[in-house]
Amino acid sequence: MELLKATVLFTITAVVEIVGCYLPWLVIxxxxxxxxxxxxxLSLALFAWLLTLHPSAAGRTYAAYGGIYIAVALAWLHWVDGVSLTRWDVAGATVAMVGMLIIMLQPASA
Known part of the structure; x- marks a missing residue:
């Protein structure tokens, strides 16, 4: 349950971060x-606050978040920017997600 909760929170956090960066990109x-x-x-401020909601140490949270961010960024690339993903995109996102799972599922005493 904790993994699902963290994954959902990371996904929301990633979308908020991407919006916060995409809007200035549109302006420029x-x-x-x-x-x-x-x-x-406001989106970037919300992003920073969302990262504080995780119980893990900040560095570990950011490292695990990176895997979700990569997957969400590629989903954004496909659905918002209309760019078809390559097998390399999918492979890279898969590797990143495996890395996130390794970090998130490590034993508490590690």
Missing amino acids: KQNKPLWLLLPAA
Whole structure:
């Protein structure tokens, strides 16, 4: 249950982080309105707060989060940017997720 809870929280955190970075990208690269920087800043503040909700040490949390972030970023690439994923994308995300699982499932006394 803890793994599922952490995975869901990591997924939400990743989406919030990506939104916080994507909106400024739209402003800079696609000349979208400057007001998009406000929700971007709020999104990044929410991202930082969400990372504090994990009980593990910060470094371990960030390391495990990285695996989920990679998978969510590739999902964003596909669904938002409309880019087809390659088998290399899928393989890389799989390796990252395995790494996340190794970190998350380590024995408590390790």
